[in-house]
Amino acid sequence: MNQETKLIKTKLGLLNLAEHLNNVTQACKLMGYSRDSFYRIKELYDTGGEEALREVNRRKPHHRNRVDPHIEDAIIQMAIDYPAYGQMRVSNELRKRGIFISPAGIRVIWKRNDLEIFDKRLKALEVKIAQEGLILTEAQLMALERKKERNEAHGEIETEHPGYLGAQDTYYVGTIKGVGRIYQQTFIDTYSRVAFAKLYDSKTAMTAADVLNDTVLPFFEQQQIPLLRILTDRGSEFKGALPDHPYELYLQIEGIDHSKTQVRRPQSNGICERLHRTMQEEFYAVVFRKKLYDNLQPLQKDLDEWINYYNNDRPHSGRYCYGKTPMQTFIESLPLAKQKLLDEAQPAA
Numbered sequence: 525m526n527q528e529t530k531l532i533k534t535k536l537g538l539l540n541l542a543e544h545l546n547n548v549t550q551a552c553k554l555m556g557y558s559r560d561s562f563y564r565i566k567e568l569y570d571t572g573g574e575e576a577l578r579e580v581n582r583r584k585p586h587h588r589n590r591v592d593p594h595i596e597d598a599i600i601q602m603a604i605d606y607p608a609y610g611q612m613r614v615s616n617e618l619r620k621r622g623i624f625i626s627p628a629g630i631r632v633i634w635k636r637n638d639l640e641i642f643d644k645r646l647k648a649l650e651v652k653i654a655q656e657g658l659i660l661t662e663a664q665l666m667a668l669e670r671k672k673e674r675n676e677a678h679g680e681i682e683t684e685h686p687g688y689l690g691a692q693d694t695y696y697v698g699t700i701k702g703v704g705r706i707y708q709q710t711f712i713d714t715y716s717r718v719a720f721a722k723l724y725d726s727k728t729a730m731t732a733a734d735v736l737n738d739t740v741l742p743f744f745e746q747q748q749i750p751l752l753r754i755l756t757d758r759g760s761e762f763k764g765a766l767p768d769h770p771y772e773l774y775l776q777i778e779g780i781d782h783s784k785t786q787v788r789r790p791q792s793n794g795i796c797e798r799l800h801r802t803m804q805e806e807f808y809a810v811v812f813r814k815k816l817y818d819n820l821q822p823l824q825k826d827l828d829e830w831i832n833y834y835n836n837d838r839p840h841s842g843r844y845c846y847g848k849t850p851m852q853t854f855i856e857s858l859p860l861a862k863q864k865l866l867d868e869a870q871p872a873a
Contacts, residue, residue: 532577535565591633595623599633604652607645608805616839646809653813683714685860687749689783690714690740692756693796694727697808702818708803708827709735714755714795716854717842718743718835721803723824729771732761741778747854749861753781806830 534555542551542562552562568576591599598621602614609617611627611634618625634640639648683689691714697706707727712719720739724731736754744751754775756762763784766772775782807830817823835851845853 535577596633599630603639603645604649607649686713686716686854686857687751687861690754691796692754695800711740712799717840717850718854723820727761729761732771733774755783757785
């Protein structure tokens with residue numbers, strides 16, 4: 525029964541009740557109508573029957589403020605291509621294409637198309653892939669139900685310039701059939717938010733040191749500034765006794781100070797936690813629905829491409845980024861780090 529049919533039956537019920545009670549006022553009070561409405565309904569019914577009770581005078585929807593169809597199509601396509609993007613992010617990305625629409629307008633379109641939350645957009649992506657003939661793995665289906673990581677940092681991390689403090693953490697990506705458990709070593713410069721990530725099939729002190737030696741320190745050397753300190757949690761891959769612990773030994777050799785999170789408070793390394801949430805939503809939850817991986821190399825290649833996009837093209841809302849990309853923030857802040865080195869090199873007066 526549609527809404528219009530329900531309205532007609534309600535109006536007929538009002539007329540019948542008034543006749544049964546022989547009291548218009550009481551019938552209107554019970555049915556929630558005014559006496560004026562009653563006599564208007566009665567006049568329509570007496571002249572035209574049930575057909576006259578249709579809401580012919582109801583105002584039709586006025587679409588003057590509705591966006592053009594091609595803009596709505598672009599917004600829906602963004603929801604499918606980038607399900608992790610929020611309404612603010614989609615508004616910014618569309619602006620780059622010359623499409624100007626507010627975040628609130630995007631949310632209206634999302635609600636109209638049942639795409640207003642992350643899980644619904646992921647579901648829409650899954651349906652589209654299924655329609656194109658792709659079969660999702662069990663791990664991909666489980667990833668759809670994986671809850672977002674909500675751990676955030678409590679308070680601000682003290683950081684003064686690029687290289688002043690890096691944060692490192694291990695992220696469990698999942699299990700891939702034929703490969704086994706997949707772990708990611710993540711590093712992020714807490715000032716600029718420039719990030720690095722490398723995948724491994726184990727979680728050890730050697731892998732924690734390897735990502736620094738392979739990607740992180742060469743980058744800082746190329747920029748001609750040192751990495752002064754690293755913040756990690758108290759996992760066994762990061763914490764151990766010298767000289768038998770490879771990670772601690774590596775930091776000592778490179779002259780990098782090591783800070784650790786509070787006991788039973790790993791969420792105090794919240795910058796890494798927030799990056800992991802972003803990576804899960806914008807990268808892993810998407811690629812695991814598009815591709816099947818049977819080894820680490822192709823997944824690492826796709827991860828490298830996303831990290832390059834994250835560092836160089838994705839605007840960041842970090843404390844010192846002000847909407848710029850992490851790499852842009854890093855380059856523009858290099859004079860701060862180099863001036864600090866000069867100040868420390870000068871002898872005290």
